[in-house]
Amino acid sequence: MSKAKRLLDILLFVSAKKKFTAQEIADEFNISIRTVHRYILDLSDMGLPIYAEQGRNGGYTVLTSRLLPPILFTEDEAVSIFFAFQSLHYYRDLPFNTEIKSASHKLYSSLQKEAKRKVDKLQSYISFWNPKRAIETPLLKAVLEAALENKNLHIHYESKSGTTTKHIHPIGVYAHDGLWYMPAFDFTKQKILLFRVDRILSIVESEENKEEFLNLEEWFGSTYENKQPIRLHVLLSREGVRQCKSDPNLEDFVFIKEDGTGYIDSIIDKGELNFISPLFYRLGMHAQIVEPKELINILQQQAKGILSMYPEND
Structure with missing residues (x-):
């Protein structure tokens, strides 16, 4: 078995186990303790955050990390994912814009030469085009995070009647025709209203929320109910x-x-x-x-x- 394959197998093993000893890896893969320590050093150099615990009951712990272990894709799967990312290029703002660019770059860099040539050629013949809006949505990520953290917001909002202050609870955001929309419960009007995220001028303050509200997926389902x-x-x-x-x-x-x-x-x-x-x-x-x-x-x-x-x- 090649060293790269063995490292990948150990990486998947320790990522799932979180806490382990060198002896456990040696037994699992039928290798020596000395080889285990060498592989662990290699994994640390690759960026896996491993903490060594000294003492009689010592061992290793994979620290909480947002790094995912390697995922093996077929060439067609990788190309499909790359073009799924490409479909977002025409949005001026995304709540995870930097991450999309980084993931696209990593995915493209990991492709074999033949797959890269395929992607390069396809980009000349296929595009998920949408008219790119010039309107900025600087508070998009902040609004989404507030929804995820179940927070209420006080916002300055630009409406037909001018700039108003709204006390709301956002339930999510969605994109349509190049613009971002936010359904939110309006505490003053006691109902869910739809807001354009680009028209939110500022977030005055946020506050913890203890009430339960439906989320975006549930709201989409409820919109099909004809109340009148x-x-x-x-x-x-x-x-x-x-x-x-x-x-x-x-x-x-x-x-x-x-x-x-x-x-x-x-x-x-x-x-x-x-x-x-x-x-x-x-x-x-x-x-x-x-x-x-x-x-x-x-x-x-x-x-x-x-x-x-x-x-x-x-």
């Missing part, structure tokens, strides 16, 4: 069908007729009307709202607002 169900019925032209099938918020609701036209007939939450109204306003004459009346009213007000800006000449 309302019927959405829309008639679509062929072009309306094409555009709605290209929109991730509408594509699952579209029914297509034999002539290529179609319709949407579904139950949504009333609270979504302001969110979906710009989608239908953009469709114009290619989408005719039948129900609900509230959505028709919203589109009428938007149209009147635009027309008031461009009065007809006498």
Whole structure:
């Protein structure tokens, strides 16, 4: 067995065991105590934090470390992981941006020459492109850490009404269309609201929280519950069908007729009307709202607002 293979086996053994003696390694791998000590020195030189305990009951302890033991990937697995990292390149800010760059560099450096050539060639033919936003999100990592540590925050937030102070409990963050969003429980309004992380101007203070809140995964599941169900019925032209099938918020609701036209007939939450109204306003004459009346009213007000800006000449 090669020395590299033996070192890897010992590394995996001691990383799992945490506390061990030289005799235990000697027995496990059928090697001499002297060879064990030499391998332990090699592992220490490689960066494994091993503490030697002196005395009759002495031995070795692998100190708590965030270093992971080597993981063996096939070439295809390594290439897949590398391009999974590449899909994040177009986000201006990430809560672990430095770590992604470091991991990508380590992974690429560990590839064999043939695998590197494959990655280099693929980068010229495939990309997970998203429009890169110029908006900075400097407090992204701090907000995520607050959610992980179950803390409440007092923040200065830039809203439509100006800069306001919010007392919130963040439940996580998620990325959509190049921007970062934070669902958080608003203690003043006593409900979960959605905030843009880039609009958080500062974190005034944080405080320990003893209450229990749902997390982001649970919130995503609960958003599909229609608390105020309302019927959405829309008639679509062929072009309306094409555009709605290209929109991730509408594509699952579209029914297509034999002539290529179609319709949407579904139950949504009333609270979504302001969110979906710009989608239908953009469709114009290619989408005719039948129900609900509230959505028709919203589109009428938007149209009147635009027309008031461009009065007809006498």
